[in-house]
Amino acid sequence: MRKTVIFLIGFACVVLFYFTFSSAAKVFRSDWQLPRTSAKDQAQYRLVLITQELGTPFWDKVGAGAIEEARKTGASIEVWGSYGKNQEDFLKKIEIAIDSRVDGIIVQGLDTDEFKSLTKIKAAFYGIPIITVANDVPMADSLRRTYVGSNQFLAGQMIARQLIADMGKSGTVILLGDSRSEYYQTQRLSGIDDVLKDYPNVHKQYAVTPDSREEVISATQDLMNRTPDVNAFVAVNANFADAMIQEIGRRSRVEPYHIYSFDDSKDTLKLLKKGKIDGMIEQSPETMGKVSVSLMIKWLSGKMVPLDTDGYLTDIRMLKGSDVR
Amino acid sequence: MNSIQKKIWALAAVVLFIMVAIWITLTYYNQKTQDQYNDILQRYLRMNEVTTASQMTVTALNNYLQTPNKLNLAQLDWSKEQIRKARLEVIDLRNADNDFALTNYMNLIDSLVETTDRSLMFRSEKETEDSEKAFSEATRISKYISDMTLTLLDTELKTYDRFYRGIIEQSTEMKKMGIWLLLLITFLLMLFTYWFSLSITNPVQKLTQAAKELSRGRFDLQIEVQSNDEISFLAKMFDRMRININNLISEIQQKAQLENELQQSKLLLQESQLRSLQSQINPHFLFNTLDTLSKKAYLEGSEETSDLLASVAGLLRYNLKRLDRSVTLYDETKVLKMYMEIQKTRYTDRLRFLVSIDESCLYVQIPGLTLQPIIENAVIHAIEPSEDGGTIWFRVTDGGDRVTIEIEDDGPGMPELKIMQILKEYPVETEGHSTGIGFSNVVKRLRLFYAEEQIIDIESFPGGGTKVILNIPKTRAVEKVDKASDRG
Numbered sequence: 001m002r003k004t005v006i007f008l009i010g011f012a013c014v015v016l017f018y019f020t021f022s023s024a025a026k027v028f029r030s031d032w033q034l035p036r037t038s039a040k041d042q043a044q045y046r047l048v049l050i051t052q053e054l055g056t057p058f059w060d061k062v063g064a065g066a067i068e069e070a071r072k073t074g075a076s077i078e079v080w081g082s083y084g085k086n087q088e089d090f091l092k093k094i095e096i097a098i099d100s101r102v103d104g105i106i107v108q109g110l111d112t113d114e115f116k117s118l119t120k121i122k123a124a125f126y127g128i129p130i131i132t133v134a135n136d137v138p139m140a141d142s143l144r145r146t147y148v149g150s151n152q153f154l155a156g157q158m159i160a161r162q163l164i165a166d167m168g169k170s171g172t173v174i175l176l177g178d179s180r181s182e183y184y185q186t187q188r189l190s191g192i193d194d195v196l197k198d199y200p201n202v203h204k205q206y207a208v209t210p211d212s213r214e215e216v217i218s219a220t221q222d223l224m225n226r227t228p229d230v231n232a233f234v235a236v237n238a239n240f241a242d243a244m245i246q247e248i249g250r251r252s253r254v255e256p257y258h259i260y261s262f263d264d265s266k267d268t269l270k271l272l273k274k275g276k277i278d279g280m281i282e283q284s285p286e287t288m289g290k291v292s293v294s295l296m297i298k299w300l301s302g303k304m305v306p307l308d309t310d311g312y313l314t315d316i317r318m319l320k321g322s323d324v325r
Numbered sequence: 326m327n328s329i330q331k332k333i334w335a336l337a338a339v340v341l342f343i344m345v346a347i348w349i350t351l352t353y354y355n356q357k358t359q360d361q362y363n364d365i366l367q368r369y370l371r372m373n374e375v376t377t378a379s380q381m382t383v384t385a386l387n388n389y390l391q392t393p394n395k396l397n398l399a400q401l402d403w404s405k406e407q408i409r410k411a412r413l414e415v416i417d418l419r420n421a422d423n424d425f426a427l428t429n430y431m432n433l434i435d436s437l438v439e440t441t442d443r444s445l446m447f448r449s450e451k452e453t454e455d456s457e458k459a460f461s462e463a464t465r466i467s468k469y470i471s472d473m474t475l476t477l478l479d480t481e482l483k484t485y486d487r488f489y490r491g492i493i494e495q496s497t498e499m500k501k502m503g504i505w506l507l508l509l510i511t512f513l514l515m516l517f518t519y520w521f522s523l524s525i526t527n528p529v530q531k532l533t534q535a536a537k538e539l540s541r542g543r544f545d546l547q548i549e550v551q552s553n554d555e556i557s558f559l560a561k562m563f564d565r566m567r568i569n570i571n572n573l574i575s576e577i578q579q580k581a582q583l584e585n586e587l588q589q590s591k592l593l594l595q596e597s598q599l600r601s602l603q604s605q606i607n608p609h610f611l612f613n614t615l616d617t618l619s620k621k622a623y624l625e626g627s628e629e630t631s632d633l634l635a636s637v638a639g640l641l642r643y644n645l646k647r648l649d650r651s652v653t654l655y656d657e658t659k660v661l662k663m664y665m666e667i668q669k670t671r672y673t674d675r676l677r678f679l680v681s682i683d684e685s686c687l688y689v690q691i692p693g694l695t696l697q698p699i700i701e702n703a704v705i706h707a708i709e710p711s712e713d714g715g716t717i718w719f720r721v722t723d724g725g726d727r728v729t730i731e732i733e734d735d736g737p738g739m740p741e742l743k744i745m746q747i748l749k750e751y752p753v754e755t756e757g758h759s760t761g762i763g764f765s766n767v768v769k770r771l772r773l774f775y776a777e778e779q780i781i782d783i784e785s786f787p788g789g790g791t792k793v794i795l796n797i798p799k800t801r802a803v804e805k806v807d808k809a810s811d812r813g
Contacts, residue, residue, distance in 0.1 A: 028354065
């Protein structure tokens with residue numbers, strides 16, 4: 001009896017020892033330390049990539065490319081920006097970047113006066129180099145060092161050629177653009193114009209609209225009312241494609257129409273896969289990110305001065321519906 | 326010695342040690358946690374300080390631009406100093422996650438200071454418009470700083486999210502540990518106390534058991550207590566007491582046995598005394614008669630008979646003396662002569678008795694009736710069976726510190742076996758003794774009297790006679806024996 005009691009108590013002691021010590025080990029674990037100041041040296045260059053369209057697959061790829069390149073070269077980079085083309089926020093980010101004295105700013109061009117004043121006056125005042133990426137703003141207006149991205153004029157030409165190839169040499173095409181008439185859009189339009197001017201039987205109807213969904217829908221409605229014999233649509237601003245197609249689909253079947261757009265929107269690839277779009281211009285966002293960062297670093301380190309002000313163009317190609325299905 | 330007190334002290338020390346250990350650990354842990362909390366708070370406070378300082382700077386700048394006086398300028402300078410200090414403190418907050426943002430943050434602060442300075446400069450140059458512009462920029466930067474502070478705080482929260490959760494987990498774990506520890510200590514103490522109390526009560530129990538056994542009268546069980554404290558000391562003492570009691574008891578038993586024997590021998594003695602008293606009546610009557618006969622014979626002219634009768638009476642009287650009383654050799658030889666006269670009367674020419682005595686040796690002490698039985702023995706064995714009779718020599722010679730008494734006969738001698746028997750004090754059946762005292766009795770008494778073995782020797786050859794030699798010391802080695810026998 002007595003031995004059993006002793007044994008039980010001893011056993012309880014052993015069990016309690018185990019629990020106490022495992023508990024104590026948890027409590028006094030040494031990964032308690034606050035993450036201390038990183039020992040690694042500060043990166044040589046601090047770069048910022050600023051875009052208006054965070055969260056779109058296109059800009060995610062640009063960001064990924066830029067970050068990868070920065071990691072390779074030992075620069076530190078952060079991707080800032082606004083969501084859904086919030087310009088105010090976007091401009092504020094640029095101003096913060098300038099005030100934060102980053103070493104270089106890689107920015108999605110925005111063809112507005114505020115943008116230009118920031119880049120031209122403030123950034124230049126502090127001597128911060130700016131490279132535009134994907135969307136260009138002419139150097140004269142922005143004092144950018146260079147442009148990295150697609151040749152938007154060429155993109156417009158490719159779209160137009162595809163349109164002619166699909167539609168034939170006669171027909172009516174609606175071009176839907178942004179009322180802000182940004183530089184890259186005008187470039188695209190002029191590219192389209194450049195091709196279409198050789199085909200007098202192709203009528204083009206160009207319309208601009210503010211970039212809210214309702215307004216895109218109403219603009220589309222209006223255009224279709226005015227030109228019922230329309231054969232093709234080109235969403236010059238890729239963000240309009242979804243709303244436009246929705247409106248077209250409400251009226252009739254989408255398939256007979258030839259619809260084209262660009263890839264710098266989160267919807268276009270999906271639409272292409274669904275067969276709603278007949279073709280889109282695919283750009284090389286990752287290359288854009290990489291090239292822009294590498295150019296910026298080259299410029300900063302003085303290895304390549306000056307940069308080619310005409311810009312460094314990245315590949316574009318026509319992606320047809322048949323390619324992705 | 327490991328005393329009970331020491332044991333109690335040890336228990337108390339163990340408990341105290343556990344308590345102190347726990348206290349120290351908890352205090353240390355608490356301190357560590359406290360420090361960490363302070364660190365965390367410090368981080369947040371520092372960031373917040375920057376915001377406050379930047380806002381203060383902007384307010385001060387505004388005040389100064391509105392009313393440019395010395396007081397406001399001083400205020401502005403002070404707030405600029407504040408923001409510089411805050412900037413320096415912020416440097417410490419750098420880590421891998423907020424590296425970029427923090428650099429931006431610090432540059433923003435620099436920009437703010439710079440813009441403020443620019444605004445002041447324009448102001449001093451009376452370029453109000455530029456000054457206003459710079460002020461609005463400063464305001465914006467201040468706002469950015471606030472925003473950036475929030476961003477940093479956010480990053481901070483993200484970075485330290487696991488860490489904070491760890492803290493919470495640890496504090497819950499701490500509670501658990503407290504309970505485990507309490508239980509553990511409770512059980513440990515239970516075990517300890519049990520062992521401790523056992524180490525005290527066990528020996529006591531054994532002792533109790535032993536006492537019970539003792540009280541039942543079992544003194545032969547050894548008391549064993551396997552501890553080394555006071556109890557074991559007590560047990561040892563107890564055991565010694567038991568052994569002593571045991572010894573005493575056996576001693577008492579021995580004594581009782583002895584006493585019993587003594588009692589028996591006393592009874593025997595009394596009986597024998599009674600017998601001797603009884604037997605004394607006849608001898609006295611016999612002496613008187615013999616005396617009367619002796620006188621009568623003398624009166625009737627028979628002197629020889631008269632002397633013979635006187636000898637017989639003297640011999641009888643001597644014999645009736647106590648055997649255990651010592652006498653001088655002189656007395657003994659006198660009696661011997663008397664005896665031999667009687668024997669001569671009996672054996673006439675057949676008995677030749679030759680005496681040579683060194684008179685100077687006659688004072689030595691000798692137990693009574695020792696020589697007479699030896700002579701008697703010689704007469705019986707050497708004279709009686711021989712028709713021609715025989716010669717008996719009696720010599721007393723001085724041998725230095727000893728007196729040698731020789732009694733020699735020329736009889737047929739004694740067989741070896743018999744000599745052995747006599748010397749070994751075996752009772753030998755002999756017949757026809759006048760005194761009733763055997764040879765071996767004599768040997769025994771001689772040895773007892775002188776407390777020596779080599780007091781008597783017998784030389785004998787078959788057909789060559791027998792020689793009994795007594796070597797009697799002039800001074801007795803053991804006076805005590807004499808006194809004791811005197812008293813008896």
